[in-house]
Amino acid sequence: MKTLKRKIVVPDNSNLTVKDYEDFLKNAYALLSAEPLYFSADEDINMLELAHLIPEVPESVIAIYLGINDAVCNKGLVSPFLVRHAHNNVFVFEPDVYSGGQNVPPGTVDAKDILCGFEPPDRTWPAEWTYAMIRDARRTPISLWEEKGYIDMIPAKLEDFTELIEFEKSKICFFVDSKAFEHPVNQSRKYLSTARKMGEKLADQFEIPQALKGEFEGLVPVILDKGQKLYIATKDFSPCSHGWTNIHPDNKHWSVVNENSAVPLDLVVAKPPLAEKYACKLSPPKGSADMTTDWFFRGKKIIRKPLLEGVFKG
Numbered sequence: 499m500k501t502l503k504r505k506i507v508v509p510d511n512s513n514l515t516v517k518d519y520e521d522f523l524k525n526a527y528a529l530l531s532a533e534p535l536y537f538s539a540d541e542d543i544n545m546l547e548l549a550h551l552i553p554e555v556p557e558s559v560i561a562i563y564l565g566i567n568d569a570v571c572n573k574g575l576v577s578p579f580l581v582r583h584a585h586n587n588v589f590v591f592e593p594d595v596y597s598g599g600q601n602v603p604p605g606t607v608d609a610k611d612i613l614c615g616f617e618p619p620d621r622t623w624p625a626e627w628t629y630a631m632i633r634d635a636r637r638t639p640i641s642l643w644e645e646k647g648y649i650d651m652i653p654a655k656l657e658d659f660t661e662l663i664e665f666e667k668s669k670i671c672f673f674v675d676s677k678a679f680e681h682p683v684n685q686s687r688k689y690l691s692t693a694r695k696m697g698e699k700l701a702d703q704f705e706i707p708q709a710l711k712g713e714f715e716g717l718v719p720v721i722l723d724k725g726q727k728l729y730i731a732t733k734d735f736s737p738c739s740h741g742w743t744n745i746h747p748d749n750k751h752w753s754v755v756n757e758n759s760a761v762p763l764d765l766v767v768a769k770p771p772l773a774e775k776y777a778c779k780l781s782p783p784k785g786s787a788d789m790t791t792d793w794f795f796r797g798k799k800i801i802r803k804p805l806l807e808g809v810f811k812g
Contacts (some may be wrong), residue, residue, distance in 0.1 A: 502807050503544050512553035519559070519805065523548055526561035526576035528706045529754050533662055536574045547808035551581050552799050557707050557745060564808045568784055571655065573757040576718035577705070578744050582673070582713045582795035584737035585730075586631040587639060587765070590623070595647025598628040605646050606636030614638065615802045619652055619783035619790050631793065635736065643770050650776065651769050652783050654791035655759040656731035656738075657681075661722035668753040669698060669746040671704045671721055673714035673729055675739045683729040690728070696721040705745035712797060714741060735765050737793060 506519045527543040530536045537545065547562040570641050583584035588609055591602075598608045610628040618625055627649065632642070635657045642648065661670065678684055679694075697719030706713055717739060720728055744753050772780065783790070794800045 504660045506548070506805050509550055509553040509629060509805065510757055512550060514550075514556055514559070517602055518556075519548065519550075520687045522559055523561055523806075525751065528559070529576055529663075530563050530703075531706050532576045533574065533754060533756075535572075535662075535726060535756060538563065544749075545802050545808055546806070548806040549802070550803045551794075551801060552796065555579070555619060555707050555709050558710075561674040562808060564676045567767055570760045571758070573759075575741075575754050575757055576753045578752060579710070580741045580743075581710065581800070582717070582739055582741040584675075584739045584793045585657070585791050587629035587654045587735065588652040589632075589639075589642045589645075589789055590629050590649040590652065591628040591630060591645065592649060593626055593628050595805060596628045596630070602630045603642060604629035604765060605632060605778060606628045606642070607633045609790070614798050614800050615789065617789040620781055622735055622779060623783075629790070632736070636742075639735065639769070650772055650780065651765075652790050653761040653766055654737075656729070656762055657759040658791040659722075659728045660694060660756040660758075662754040662756055664724045665721065668744065668749050668751055669700075669704070669721075670742055670753040670755070671701055671719050672732060673717035673719055673740060674728060675732070675737075675782075676718050677732045677736070677739075678728070678738050679718070680731060681729055681733055683730050683731070687727060688731075689726055690720070691729075693720045693726065701727045703746060704743045706743055707745075710796075717741075739795070
């Protein structure tokens with residue numbers, strides 16, 4: 499394993515040291531590099547991205563191997579505790595029609611008000627535009643496309659998780675919105691019935707950091723074994739809250755979760771074409787657009803800027 503070439507700056511409010519972060523990254527690298535999905539022959543630990551989503555909660559540190567990041571993404575993830583979040587489609591409006599803040603389309607919320615560190619997808623999307631997310635489940639993408647001042651939509655990705663480590667070697671419990679099980683992809687996975695029963699039976703054995711009590715309230719616990727998958731998506735393209743805890747008294751090391759994600763093609767194809775005055779100026783969102791579309795249960799506490807960025811911005 500080569501030496502880490504980048505300097506880690508300990509974030510404010512973190513109780514971890516530079517060595518703690520380096521040790522976590524080295525452990526994550528060892529786990530990820532044992533899987534054939536990651537790291538070509540000329541890649542090393544310096545390919546990894548490191549983030550600490552809530553610095554005052556040590557367990558919310560995460561290492562990411564990002565292999566592809568465009569309309570389709572592929573990531574390898576190692577984290578003791580993935581905080582509750584979801585991915586929301588973002589609808590963009592002209593600020594002279596909806597100025598943002600409280601002045602957004604009915605049933606929506608200004609993304610800038612709920613996301614710490616919100617960023618448009620790229621420089622062609624002006625920051626002064628109004629970026630809104632659906633808050634009222636009765637609102638649909640179609641109804642927002644028809645709103646006065648609508649410019650375009652930034653689609654949020656749907657994710658498919660695959661557990662890569664045997665449960666007996668590293669116990670992990672996923673939590674997900676129950677609506678995920680209505681999706682045809684998950685309905686076709688017959689093992690998920692057993693996985694849910696296992697989750698209900700064993701969820702109490704897993705730790706949730708004291709500062710994050712209630713993080714998964716209302717979500718369904720699911721325990722996957724090696725090779726089993728969980729699709730993080732809903733039939734109506736609404737947000738699907740999810741997270742996990744990999745903190746269990748029997749664990750000797752962390753688990754590895756693979757994430758494949760892609761934009762929902764049906765939704766992208768259905769949205770109206772751009773108005774001519776924008777069509778020649780806007781570049782379509784590339785990559786995961788996480789800094790635009792992510793929603794976190796504890797949004798204002800989240801630090802999404804990585805401590806170390808990977809080769810592809812994640």
